[in-house]
Amino acid sequence: MHDVALKPGVAAVHEESRTPYYFVWVALLILTGIEVVLTYNQVFAPVRMLEVLMGLSVIKSAMIIFYFMHLKFEIARMKWVLMVALVVCLTLMFVFFADAFRILSLGVK
Amino acid sequence: MADVAVQHSVAGAYEPSLFGTYSKKIGMWLFLLSDSLTFGALLFAYSYGRISTPNWPTPFGKSSIINATVMTVCLLSSSLTMVLGVLASKKGDHKATVKWLLATMFFGALFVVLHAKEWSGLIHEGLRPFSNPWAKNVPQFGGTFFTLTGMHMLHVTIGVCYLGVVALRKKWIPILLGIWLLGWLLTPATNVFHIGIHVLLLVAAISALILFLKPKVYDAHDVEIAGLYWHFVDLVWMFIFPLVYLMSTKVV
Numbered sequence: 001m002h003d004v005a006l007k008p009g010v011a012a013v014h015e016e017s018r019t020p021y022y023f024v025w026v027a028l029l030i031l032t033g034i035e036v037v038l039t040y041n042q043v044f045a046p047v048r049m050l051e052v053l054m055g056l057s058v059i060k061s062a063m064i065i066f067y068f069m070h071l072k073f074e075i076a077r078m079k080w081v082l083m084v085a086l087v088v089c090l091t092l093m094f095v096f097f098a099d100a101f102r103i104l105s106l107g108v109k
Numbered sequence: 110m111a112d113v114a115v116q117h118s119v120a121g122a123y124e125p126s127l128f129g130t131y132s133k134k135i136g137m138w139l140f141l142l143s144d145s146l147t148f149g150a151l152l153f154a155y156s157y158g159r160i161s162t163p164n165w166p167t168p169f170g171k172s173s174i175i176n177a178t179v180m181t182v183c184l185l186s187s188s189l190t191m192v193l194g195v196l197a198s199k200k201g202d203h204k205a206t207v208k209w210l211l212a213t214m215f216f217g218a219l220f221v222v223l224h225a226k227e228w229s230g231l232i233h234e235g236l237r238p239f240s241n242p243w244a245k246n247v248p249q250f251g252g253t254f255f256t257l258t259g260m261h262m263l264h265v266t267i268g269v270c271y272l273g274v275v276a277l278r279k280k281w282i283p284i285l286l287g288i289w290l291l292g293w294l295l296t297p298a299t300n301v302f303h304i305g306i307h308v309l310l311l312v313a314a315i316s317a318l319i320l321f322l323k324p325k326v327y328d329a330h331d332v333e334i335a336g337l338y339w340h341f342v343d344l345v346w347m348f349i350f351p352l353v354y355l356m357s358t359k360v361v
């Protein structure tokens with residue numbers, strides 16, 4: 001039973017097959033494998049490695065949010081409000097990294 | 110049953126939802142948004158320490174990385190079973206829903222057990238919240254590691270119990286108490302989880318309060334919002350795994 005009136009044809013009214021979810025699951029496993037291989041072979045220097053791993057994590061989390069959490073099937077307003085709020089708030093935290101790099105270049109023990 | 114009482118005289122009471130979905134789902138998304146900022150702050154703090162400290166400890170050898178990779182596979186698989194449970198509940202297939210939720214709980218519980226094993230090993234090696242045996246001048250490693258991974262482990266534990274309430278309802282309480290008793294008796298008294306497992310008692314009390322004060326049959330919407338929480342827990346691990354484990358790999 002719906003708590004609120006829903007517009008037909010929008011969120012939560014869709015026939016789904018299981019196949020895309022299996023594909024997403026396999027893709028997530030492959031990306032995890034790539035992360036482990038990259039790290040164990042020390043392909044990049046630590047800071048570059050951090051950037052690459054976080055990039056792969058962002059891709060993995062986008063797949064989880066849009067497919068497993070069904071944000072793909074929500075209306076555009078819901079997607080924009082949630083994602084813009086999240087991305088802006090998290091991006092603001094990057095301001096601290098400037099100080100982390102400053103400490104690194106100062107060689108503080 | 111509606112989530113809120115609506116007076117007929119209130120203007121706009123029956124307007125369609127602004128976000129085109131039901132209120133419980135919007136509520137869960139807002140909670141997850143706030144929780145993601147909590148984890149975001151912890152992850153950024155850890156990254157700050159990692160970048161600004163050249164001799165950050167790298168204690169995770171091959172066995173730890175294999176263990177953490179298996180944990181990741183467990184969580185990813187649990188997300189798949191969860192989404193299959195949500196699909197089954199939308200089709201009204203109660204039996205399949207319970208089956209998939211139990212599979213999700215199994216993977217979640219396996220994750221917690223493997224994580225507890227990992228923690229116990231590190232504590233045995235000498236890792237403490239304010240010191241570690243690998244880099245004496247980086248005392249913050251233990252504190253940041255335990256806070257970040259402990260917070261996530263707590264979320265997974267609560268998630269397993271949440272799914273237990275949705276899938277099994279009142280039958281879940283004796284099962285949870287049994288798990289608590291077994292865990293308490295089987296862990297050595299010196300192990301941190303001998304005390305930590307009492308979290309399950311608290312969760313059992315809260316679950317009992319919810320189940321006895323507001324008994325209901327959980328529908329497809331309830332399964333879907335439980336799924337949102339579960340996928341979020343999986344999502345957070347997608348950042349913790351590379352940041353904490355892979356970035357501190359000990360390559361021989």
